[in-house]
Amino acid sequence: MPMEETNQYFSQLYDQYITRIYRFVYLKVSSVETAEDLSSEVFLRLYKRLREPGREIQNPQAFLYQIARNVVADHYRGRRVTTISIEKTTIEIEDIGDPTQGQAEVNLEMDRIRQALSQLQDDYQNLIIWRYIDELTVPEIAQIIGKSEGNIRVGVSRALEALREKIT
Amino acid sequence: MEHDMEQEKNLVQKISLLKDIQPKSNWVLFAKTRILADSERIYVDARVGHLVSYLRYLEKPAFVLSAMTFLVLGGVGYQVSQNSLPGDALYSLRSAIERATMGSDPLASLEIAQRRLEDLKKVVEGNKVRNLSSATQEFNQSVETATKGFLALVENEPKKALQVSRELVQLQRGKTEIEQTLGASLGEEENSELQNATRILVEMEFADLTTRTLSAEQEELFKQAVSAYKEQRYEQALEYVWLIANNAD
Numbered sequence: 001m002p003m004e005e006t007n008q009y010f011s012q013l014y015d016q017y018i019t020r021i022y023r024f025v026y027l028k029v030s031s032v033e034t035a036e037d038l039s040s041e042v043f044l045r046l047y048k049r050l051r052e053p054g055r056e057i058q059n060p061q062a063f064l065y066q067i068a069r070n071v072v073a074d075h076y077r078g079r080r081v082t083t084i085s086i087e088k089t090t091i092e093i094e095d096i097g098d099p100t101q102g103q104a105e106v107n108l109e110m111d112r113i114r115q116a117l118s119q120l121q122d123d124y125q126n127l128i129i130w131r132y133i134d135e136l137t138v139p140e141i142a143q144i145i146g147k148s149e150g151n152i153r154v155g156v157s158r159a160l161e162a163l164r165e166k167i168t
Numbered sequence: 169m170e171h172d173m174e175q176e177k178n179l180v181q182k183i184s185l186l187k188d189i190q191p192k193s194n195w196v197l198f199a200k201t202r203i204l205a206d207s208e209r210i211y212v213d214a215r216v217g218h219l220v221s222y223l224r225y226l227e228k229p230a231f232v233l234s235a236m237t238f239l240v241l242g243g244v245g246y247q248v249s250q251n252s253l254p255g256d257a258l259y260s261l262r263s264a265i266e267r268a269t270m271g272s273d274p275l276a277s278l279e280i281a282q283r284r285l286e287d288l289k290k291v292v293e294g295n296k297v298r299n300l301s302s303a304t305q306e307f308n309q310s311v312e313t314a315t316k317g318f319l320a321l322v323e324n325e326p327k328k329a330l331q332v333s334r335e336l337v338q339l340q341r342g343k344t345e346i347e348q349t350l351g352a353s354l355g356e357e358e359n360s361e362l363q364n365a366t367r368i369l370v371e372m373e374f375a376d377l378t379t380r381t382l383s384a385e386q387e388e389l390f391k392q393a394v395s396a397y398k399e400q401r402y403e404q405a406l407e408y409v410w411l412i413a414n415n416a417d
Binding site: 011019022027039040106114129167 | 175176179180183185186187189190191192199200202203204
């Protein structure tokens, strides 16, 4: 693919998926700075792949989430897992938006859900993010992780149940 | 049951709050710009990466030996193949190298046809009967390709076609010489195609010349060209056209 065409296609995919990929990564690493670095890495890998001759990407959405999972896994492999303090988390949530006084309650609730989500096993986290935050369909999720739609439905139901237990 | 569904609905609503997590807009723009600004380097890296992915095998001694053997044999093979003739074992290597290095535009096709003519001359002069059939076949194929390329040139770039037509005429003459030596035709079809290409070019040049003011000397050459054309001596007609062009000043 000529460079100009690749840049155009990349730009289109970037605009379409950057928010979802960033959010997906952020929910895994709980740090704005790290989420930015890792999300950049995801799209850099996408660009490199687009430039490789003869290697077409059939499903860009699935491809991006797969890279994002790998990048996050690499990130955790490369460093010791540290416990994130509540104070630190709260500061980062404040970084995300522009909170007013009335939103403080909502932020607290978000923080609680996020904390609960981060305590789930990785597969369940992914299923919750994809199904209820990114609003992917069951077939779309099945394509990302290469499992049957039935498996996905059961997995989502169990993930939701696990999250409920963490919250209550 | 209803209570469970209500609970699930509430939970999903709470999860939905996380949709508010969004990247900073200035970072989104910055990251994209940075990747695209780096695109040229990434492009080169991707190509070099392909090469490096093969070179990594050189870390292992067994692969080093294989690679060196391959390079030495490849070098020797290349040298030997350059002297090979159609019908020889290494001729296909020479042919592949020519195709890869010379391209496939009309001029390159003509150049390849001339090389095949030289090969054919060597075969005939050296009385290499074993190579004759392959050399003739290769020559005819190259003439066919060159003629097609030339016809495209006549249609799209007539001026360039007139410049390269000398090469085409040389090709025809060389072919005729070999046919006389062999006492047989190398291929009627190819001969006809070459003739046809020359005829079309002559007709186009004639059409152009009729729109110009010619000197007395040029007028005379033009008459001779027309006469040669009527006798279907298209090469001769083309030579008169060149002479007219050379007398333009």
